[in-house]
Amino acid sequence: MSLLDDLGGGFRLGGATLFERLRAARIPDAYNPMQSAEDWEHPDVLELRGALASSSSTRTPDVLDNQTTSVAYLTVDNPMADVRIGDRIRAKPDDGRMWEVSGFPSRDVNAFTGWRPTLEIQLNEWRG
Numbered sequence: 001m002s003l004l005d006d007l008g009g010g011f012r013l014g015g016a017t018l019f020e021r022l023r024a025a026r027i028p029d030a031y032n033p034m035q036s037a038e039d040w041e042h043p044d045v046l047e048l049r050g051a052l053a054s055s056s057s058t059r060t061p062d063v064l065d066n067q068t069t070s071v072a073y074l075t076v077d078n079p080m081a082d083v084r085i086g087d088r089i090r091a092k093p094d095d096g097r098m099w100e101v102s103g104f105p106s107r108d109v110n111a112f113t114g115w116r117p118t119l120e121i122q123l124n125e126w127r128g
Contacts, residue, residue: 013051013077013118018092021046021083039090047092048083050076050121070125072099079107079116089123099123 016105022045024038055071074089085090089099110114 013049013075014047015051016077017051019048019050019074019076020050020090020092021048021081022088022090023084024086043088046082048074048076048078048081048089050074052091052123068127069128070099072123072125074099074121074123076119076121077117079119081105081119083119083121089121097125099125 006128008012009054022040022043024040025042025044029035029037052073053073057068059071060067076083082127083101083105085101085104085110087101089101091097099100101121102124103121106120107116108120110117115128
């Protein structure tokens, strides 16, 4: 038995803050009722505790528009949190930024004990 085994479910990220995972509700498409559309007006909300680390930011000037793309990673202390590609993440309280989950969330695992302490979520944000 190791110290990691003793920590069990009691693991917490010391610098974690609150975030919300938003998932669009599915509604019938107004143009084709056999299809469904995303309803971001009434999303399913799940509270998460995590630490955000910005990776990079790129500004692309254009004649008609300026666009900025940011890449970040959110490390969540609950490896079983229900997060998938296409969900949106915002800080709580809302600071005006909104990220989209752009990669498959990864459940980190200790190769020696099998312990899964966190969920790593790749995020993108687009402005402009």
